[in-house]
Amino acid sequence: MRYLYLSTLLLAVLTVSVLGFRGTPSTRPPIELFPDMDHQAHLKPQAESAFFPDRRADRPIPAGTVSRDDLRDDDHLYLGKNADGTWARTFPAAVKLDAALLARGQDRFTIYCQPCHGALGDGNGITKQYGMTTTPTYFDEKRTKLTAGEIFNVISNGSQKTPEGRQNMLSYADKLTAPDRWAVVAYVRALQRANAGTVADVPADKRKELGL
Ligand code: HEC
Structure with a gap:
């Protein structure tokens, strides 16, 4: 039994002396049982x-190389433009117009646009009280006539x-991101539609609730 204790102790001492304690500084490279492809010939930048x-x-990048991350080959999605260069009136195919998109648009609008444009889109955000008087309403003739592509462009490039x-x-x-900007465009459109709403938009069975 004593030999078992002794040999275990010896093994432990040997292991520590060969492998070292975690955190012990050493100038020797660590023992790697499976170096895989860790060490390869390479050139520094x-x-x-x-x-x-x-x-x-x-090495120079071969001519015509396009970074896949920056390949923006969908003008509708990234510029709000049709193939002929005119402003798109519709949403890009990559953007699905549904309740989730509107919810996302409302979320982003509340963070980034509401301080100036107001929760309703009437241009009466909090910044107006602090002197930023130039924010327009979304409901005047010029803004209701903006195409979806133009609204996308204002968000992308500013006024x-x-x-x-x-x-x-x-x-x-x-x-x-471009898809988020389209979500905000959808929400701006929803605000405009809501502002133009009439009693006829309220389902008949709900009108009583509104006292109409
Ligand atoms: C710091 C205040 C501010 C914020 C935040 C802001 N806007 Fe504006 N926005 C303005 C002002 C001011 C104008 C008027 C620009 C002009 O006509 O000179 C404007 C104009 C617009 C117009 C009309 C453009 C036109 O051609 O008439 C749209 C649409 C618009 N904003 C959408 C947005 C959306 C969407 C957001 C959020 C992503 C946003 N804005 C955030 C201040 C703001």
Whole structure:
């Protein structure tokens, strides 16, 4: 029995002396039983390499290469434009117009647009009380006539500059992805539709609840 204790102790001491304690600094490389492909010949960025004739380790990107992350080949989805360059009046095929989209649009609108445009879209957000008087209503003739593509464009690039070169509304492209911007467009449309609502829009069985 004593030998068993002794040999276990010896094994433990050996293991620790070979592998070391966790956290013990060592200049020796760690023992790797399965190195897999951890160690491979490679060149550091911006370094020199004798392998290539121009001696640059960084290789130029082949002509015509497009980053797949930045491939925005759907003008309707990313620019709000039709193939002929005119503003799209419809929603892109990639965007499904449903209750979930409107809910998302309401959520984003409340965060990013309501402070200026107001919960109703009448332009009476909190910023008006602090002196930002330029925010328009969505319900005047100019804004009700905006195409879906134009509203998408305003959210993407901000409003057109005034003659003095001021941009009263800035771009929200860094805060809203293209699909999110379309969700907000849908919600702006819902606000406009709600504002234009009449008693005839209320289902007959609900009118009594409204005292109509
Ligand atoms: C900081 C305040 C502010 C915020 C936030 C803001 N807007 Fe605006 N928005 C304005 C002002 C001011 C204008 C008028 C710009 C002009 O005509 O010079 C405007 C104009 C617009 C117009 C009309 C553009 C036109 O061509 O007449 C739309 C549509 C619009 N905003 C949508 C949005 C949406 C959607 C959001 C949220 C993603 C948003 N805005 C966020 C201030 C704001």
